[in-house]
Amino acid sequence: MANNDPIQVAELQARIAALEAELAAVRRTQSVFALGLAHDMRTPLRAVESFSYLLEQRSDTLDAQSRDHLHRIREASARMARLLARMQSWMHVGTVPMAHGEVDLSLLADWCAGELRDASPEREAMIDIAPALRAHGDERLLKTALQELLHNAWTYARPGAPISIHVDGDRTPDGLHLRIRDDGIGFDTTQATKLGEPFQRLHANDYPDGCGLGLAIARAVAERHGGRLRLVSTAGQGTVAHLFLPAHATPAPVMETT
């Protein structure tokens, strides 16, 4: 039964306002910290990357063990550079001002599929994209989300088997329900309660190049559109990413920066 006691309602509203203010403060701190980290770490990383590159140009003057150590430094700095770039992407999708319009997701998905094929032309892949999948939102952000979801489907295909990805969706009165379905290695849903949060990785041992930010980026894009991302998977049988986008985006608040 609904509680109409005006005193209790006022107390609850005050409590909600206090929690929202607290949440905004936490988000602001996280945002400033992450931006500072991604920005200020570039300078020392640049020194490590550049001077080790210059040393590598003269590696014939080094003994075998020194060359091995140098190779490890180069690999580590390349990993760090990828991680920083991914962190900046994640921060970017959370803070960039949005431009709203009608977006052709079929076209964007086709574009993303082309980029994946170009990057790995040796992989046999069948990517089937339904036509006329349209949504209201920010084209660049939605392309980023599709890039991440298709990249995940591509990356976690079964080793040695042709890649198979299907993109389709349903238009409902509430908006668009987009599905990206693969028949890859999948994952155990019970192990994935935090999937979509930054740095959550399920296949870290087999895929060490991942950063655990791809799904976090896709989820952030969904949430900025007032939508959501859900993953359904069975280990060994593939994954379906469900992206829900409302008919008229009611954007989530931008992560604040100073």
Add this chain to the structure above:
Amino acid sequence: MSLAPVLLIEDNLDDVELTRLAFVEAGISHPLVVANDGAIALDWLHGRGVHAGRDATQLPALVLLDLNLPKLDGREVMQAIRANPATRHLPVVALSSSGEPFDIDTSFASGVDSYLQKPVEFERFIEEMKRLRAQWLDARRSDQA
């Protein structure tokens, strides 16, 4: 005739060394003059303070300006360069590790002619220096010839 120098305003000594090396790789033969903070850079440009006696009519061919500087911020240095009739028309390229739209927008608002995000990879930095040479050094030399 000797080439006018490029003035690099940069406090990070690693970045100074990398810029020197990238100049060599990019075939830039202009001498590199380094100022480690904004106040020293303005002294050099105007022949005053620690650079009293330098002929201030000898302007650099190009200024490379880091944005995060001690004493005077890069944007303040930029405003001082644009406010002085003697240096108002100097070509200035901002160098920064930031690719944030806020930093890019405020740099252009302060008067820089171009903005270059310092790449992490040295090979890409060399490519950027080659582009910079073509756009700001070689093209201007042929204009003046």
